[in-house]
Amino acid sequence: MDKSWMTEHRTSKKYMDGVKSFVEFAAVNTKTPGFMLCPCKRCCFRKTLRQQVVHDHLTSGAGILQGYTDWYMHGENISTPIHREPSHVGYSVSPVDEMSAHEGSTTGMHAMLHDVFTMHDSRVDVDPTEVEEDLEGPDENARKFYEMLKGADKPLHDNTKHSKLGAIVRLYSLKCMGGLSNALFTFFLEFINELIPTKSPLPKDTYEAKKYMKDLGLEYQKIPCCRNGCMLFWKESENLENCTTCKMSKWKEDNGMIDGTSRKPKKKPAKVLRWFPLIPRLQRLFMSHLTASHMQWHANERTKDGVLRHPADGEAWKTFDARYPDFALEPRNVRLGLASDGFNPYGNMSTSHSIWPVMLVTYNFPPWMCMKQPYFMLSLIIPGPRAPGMKIDVYLQPLVHELMELWDVSVTTYDVSSKKKFTMRATLMWTINDLPAYADLSGWSTKGPHACPCCMDSTQSIWLTYGRKYCYMGHRRWLHKDHRWRKMKKSFDGTKEAGTKPVTPNGDELMRQLEGVESLFGHSMGKRPRTHSSINKEKSIWKKQSIFFRLPYWRHNLLRHNLDVMHIEKNVVDNILGTLLDMKGKTKDNDEARMDLQKMNLRPNLHQVTTEQNKTYFPSACFTMSKEQKYNFLKVIQDVRVPDGYASNVSRCVKLKEHTMGGMKSHDSHILMQQLLPVALRGSLPKNVVEPLIQLSGYFREICSKTMRLEDLDRLESQIPIILCQLEQIFPPGFFTSMVHVVVHLATECKLGEPVHFRWMYPAERCLHQYKCSVRNKAAPEGSIAEGMHLQILRVSHDGSEKDLQNKHVQEFCDWYLGYVSVML
Structure with missing residues (x-):
C-alpha cells in the first residue's frame, strides 16, 4: 500500500x-x-x-x-530489512518476522524478540541452527536470541497454540499484577505443570522463571559496598574483604551453622548497591519502533517560533551545542537529566530508613513524553538505612563511569527508524533535586551564611541572635542602581545598599575554587576531608569536590543543578500561611522575631511595649489577622470546589475552629499559591500587604507555565526583586529563609533550562511513590524495589486496565508488551 x-x-x-x-x-x-x-x-x-x-x-x-x-x-507482513554486522559475510538479508501461518502469540513474540535483539533475524521461517552456522562465532547475546526464538516457535503441546515464551511472559505478568509472592507463584507453576498432558517446558519454580525472563534484558547488577559508605567493592577492589578506610568487613557478621552442622552459611554482603546499566537501555530506545522516531524530535520536529517549550530552546542547551558542535551534529545523541531523593519505604512507621533511588530523564523526547513515568529510567538504588549525605558520590561511581564512556568512547547503536547503525554519545545536562540533596550532589552547603547556591560566597546573610538562625534579605542588590529603596535604611535591614547583583562564577573559576578541595572517597563516616583552606585555618565553603566534575563537559554547563520549584513553592506557602494565621511553631512573627527587630533598631512600632501596670506586650503588625479575618480567609478556601483530578480536597486541610491549616501536600501548596491565595486574601488585609503577595502568586504562576517567551522572563526577572523588597518592608527578617531568597533566581534559571515542569521534582516524586508501593518484603526493601522495577515493564500503565488486560487475547498482550519492553527498562 x-x-x-x-x-x-x-x-x-x-x-x-x-x-x-x-x-x-x-x-x-x-x-x-x-x-x-x-x-x-x-x-x-x-x-x-x-x-x-x-x-x-x-x-x-x-x-x-x-x-x-x-x-x-x-496484520501486515513486515518488510523491514535486518541490519547486519559487517563481519557476518554470506548472510542474506531478508524480511523480518513473516507473520503468516502462525497464530496466537507467535507473531507478537517474534515482534518482541526483534525489538530486544534487533541485530538478529527473528523470521518465523528461519532455522536457527542454519543461521548459527553462517555466523562467525555467535556471541552470548546471539545464543540467547536463538534459544528464545525456539521458545517462541515451539507450542507447549499439540492441543494449544501458545508457545513457551508467550506462556511464561503471560504468567509472569499475572504474578506482577496480582502481587503474588515467590512461594505462591512457585505453587502456581507446579499446579500448571501438572495440568499439561505432556512433559511441561514451563519453569518449575519462580527462580527458573526469573532466570528465563532475564534473558530479555530484565536484569541489574549487585555491587557490595562498605556499610559506612566509604567505598564500593567494585572493579579493582572487588576481591577485597575489608574496607580500606574504616577496616569494616565486607560481609555480614554471621557465624552461625546450618542445621547444627559444621557447614557455615554462604557469606552475604553487609550492604549492596543495585545498579541498572544505562547503556543497553539507551540502545533499546533506538531499537524499538515506538521510541526510535521520537529520539530526534528536539532537532527535526521542534517548532522554532520563539516560544520556549522544551529544554532545547534554552540557553544552556544552545551554549552546549556551540561549545561541542561535533556532539550537536548528531541529533540522536542523548541528553539526560538526573533526579534523586530519599524516602522511607515503611510509610509513616516509626522505623527510620532512607532509600535513595537515582533516576534519569531523556530530554530527546517531545514534551508530552519525556517527563512521563514510563520514560524515567531507574539507574541506582542506594541502600539505607541512613541517607548517603555527602558520600553519595561513592555510590554514583558506576553511573558516572558509564557517562564518561558514553562521552569519550561512544557506543555503536542500531536505529530501527533509519535502519542504520550510528555512534551514540550521551551527556548529563543537570540534576533535579531539593535543596538538601542539592548540597549532597554539588558539594556546596545550603546551610549557614552562604546558603544560596547561586549567590555562593556573595550571599548576604544576617545572624538573628534571638531567632538563632540566618536570614537572607539583600534583595535590593537586584534593583536599578538609582532606585530610591537602595538608600532607605530603616525600612529594610538598617543599611544602605550600594552593591550589585552577584554573578555566578563560570566553570574555570569554580575549578580554581575547588583546587584545594578533595573528594570524599576514602574517608570514613563522620570525618570530613582536609582542604588547603582548613590547613590555612580558613573555613571552607565547599564541602567536597563533586564526582560530576570528572565529566569533561560538566564545568562548562551553564546550569548544573536545578533549584526545585516544587519544594521552594511549598516552603514559601508555609511561611506565608504560618505568619498570616499566627500558627504556633510555624509563624515567623514570634517573640524572638520582635526582639531581633528591637536589637536591630528596626520598625519601632513593633517593639515591646511596657504598660503602666509593668506588663509587656508586642503590638499587632500590619499583616496580623483578627479572628474574624482568619475565619473569612479560611472559609473561602474551605468552600472552594475544583474539578475532579485538578487538585486534592484542600478543604480537609482547613481547621476553622483552630483558625489554622495543616497536612497540605506539595501540590496542595501549588494550587493554593497560584489559584486560591489571591482570591482568599482580598479584603482580609491592607492593600500594601495583599498586593505583593498577589504579585508573588502571579510570578509563580507564570514561571510554572508550559510555554513562555524570553521577553516575559526578562519582565519576571526584573519584577521579582521589587516583590521581595516589598515583602522585606512588611515581614520580619526571620521570614526570609534560604527557600524564600532563592525565589529571586527562578526566572534566571528558566532562561537557561526553559519550562519549570522539565526541571522540578513532581515527576520524580511520583516515581518514588511507585517504588514505595513495590516494597512487599519489609525485611529487604531495596531488593523489593529492584524486583518491582524488574517486573514494571509487565505492568499496565495508568492508561490501561488490569482487568481488561486479563481478558484480552495473548496476541494483544504481546502487542502491548512490545511497546513497554523497550520503554520501561
Whole structure:
C-alpha cells in the first residue's frame, strides 16, 4: 500500500484518505471485530479502541506514529530489512518476522524478540541452527536470541497454540499484577505443570522463571559496598574483604551453622548497591519502533517560533551545542537529566530508613513524553538505612563511569527508524533535586551564611541572635542602581545598599575554587576531608569536590543543578500561611522575631511595649489577622470546589475552629499559591500587604507555565526583586529563609533550562511513590524495589486496565508488551 500519506499534514486530503484506507485495512485483519490497537502518538499501541475512535485520534488527535511504516500490529507482513554486522559475510538479508501461518502469540513474540535483539533475524521461517552456522562465532547475546526464538516457535503441546515464551511472559505478568509472592507463584507453576498432558517446558519454580525472563534484558547488577559508605567493592577492589578506610568487613557478621552442622552459611554482603546499566537501555530506545522516531524530535520536529517549550530552546542547551558542535551534529545523541531523593519505604512507621533511588530523564523526547513515568529510567538504588549525605558520590561511581564512556568512547547503536547503525554519545545536562540533596550532589552547603547556591560566597546573610538562625534579605542588590529603596535604611535591614547583583562564577573559576578541595572517597563516616583552606585555618565553603566534575563537559554547563520549584513553592506557602494565621511553631512573627527587630533598631512600632501596670506586650503588625479575618480567609478556601483530578480536597486541610491549616501536600501548596491565595486574601488585609503577595502568586504562576517567551522572563526577572523588597518592608527578617531568597533566581534559571515542569521534582516524586508501593518484603526493601522495577515493564500503565488486560487475547498482550519492553527498562 502507498504510505506516503503518513508524512503529510493531518488536514490534507491525502492524509485523510490514507487514514481511511488504514482503518479499513486494519478492520479486516483484526481478531476483535469493531476494535483495533490505536497507533497514534499518544496511545502508542497501549489502548484497544473502537475503529471510529482510532480514526478520530489519527485525524484530529496526535496523528500516526511516524516510525510505524510496517503495520505489523494490524496484520501486515513486515518488510523491514535486518541490519547486519559487517563481519557476518554470506548472510542474506531478508524480511523480518513473516507473520503468516502462525497464530496466537507467535507473531507478537517474534515482534518482541526483534525489538530486544534487533541485530538478529527473528523470521518465523528461519532455522536457527542454519543461521548459527553462517555466523562467525555467535556471541552470548546471539545464543540467547536463538534459544528464545525456539521458545517462541515451539507450542507447549499439540492441543494449544501458545508457545513457551508467550506462556511464561503471560504468567509472569499475572504474578506482577496480582502481587503474588515467590512461594505462591512457585505453587502456581507446579499446579500448571501438572495440568499439561505432556512433559511441561514451563519453569518449575519462580527462580527458573526469573532466570528465563532475564534473558530479555530484565536484569541489574549487585555491587557490595562498605556499610559506612566509604567505598564500593567494585572493579579493582572487588576481591577485597575489608574496607580500606574504616577496616569494616565486607560481609555480614554471621557465624552461625546450618542445621547444627559444621557447614557455615554462604557469606552475604553487609550492604549492596543495585545498579541498572544505562547503556543497553539507551540502545533499546533506538531499537524499538515506538521510541526510535521520537529520539530526534528536539532537532527535526521542534517548532522554532520563539516560544520556549522544551529544554532545547534554552540557553544552556544552545551554549552546549556551540561549545561541542561535533556532539550537536548528531541529533540522536542523548541528553539526560538526573533526579534523586530519599524516602522511607515503611510509610509513616516509626522505623527510620532512607532509600535513595537515582533516576534519569531523556530530554530527546517531545514534551508530552519525556517527563512521563514510563520514560524515567531507574539507574541506582542506594541502600539505607541512613541517607548517603555527602558520600553519595561513592555510590554514583558506576553511573558516572558509564557517562564518561558514553562521552569519550561512544557506543555503536542500531536505529530501527533509519535502519542504520550510528555512534551514540550521551551527556548529563543537570540534576533535579531539593535543596538538601542539592548540597549532597554539588558539594556546596545550603546551610549557614552562604546558603544560596547561586549567590555562593556573595550571599548576604544576617545572624538573628534571638531567632538563632540566618536570614537572607539583600534583595535590593537586584534593583536599578538609582532606585530610591537602595538608600532607605530603616525600612529594610538598617543599611544602605550600594552593591550589585552577584554573578555566578563560570566553570574555570569554580575549578580554581575547588583546587584545594578533595573528594570524599576514602574517608570514613563522620570525618570530613582536609582542604588547603582548613590547613590555612580558613573555613571552607565547599564541602567536597563533586564526582560530576570528572565529566569533561560538566564545568562548562551553564546550569548544573536545578533549584526545585516544587519544594521552594511549598516552603514559601508555609511561611506565608504560618505568619498570616499566627500558627504556633510555624509563624515567623514570634517573640524572638520582635526582639531581633528591637536589637536591630528596626520598625519601632513593633517593639515591646511596657504598660503602666509593668506588663509587656508586642503590638499587632500590619499583616496580623483578627479572628474574624482568619475565619473569612479560611472559609473561602474551605468552600472552594475544583474539578475532579485538578487538585486534592484542600478543604480537609482547613481547621476553622483552630483558625489554622495543616497536612497540605506539595501540590496542595501549588494550587493554593497560584489559584486560591489571591482570591482568599482580598479584603482580609491592607492593600500594601495583599498586593505583593498577589504579585508573588502571579510570578509563580507564570514561571510554572508550559510555554513562555524570553521577553516575559526578562519582565519576571526584573519584577521579582521589587516583590521581595516589598515583602522585606512588611515581614520580619526571620521570614526570609534560604527557600524564600532563592525565589529571586527562578526566572534566571528558566532562561537557561526553559519550562519549570522539565526541571522540578513532581515527576520524580511520583516515581518514588511507585517504588514505595513495590516494597512487599519489609525485611529487604531495596531488593523489593529492584524486583518491582524488574517486573514494571509487565505492568499496565495508568492508561490501561488490569482487568481488561486479563481478558484480552495473548496476541494483544504481546502487542502491548512490545511497546513497554523497550520503554520501561
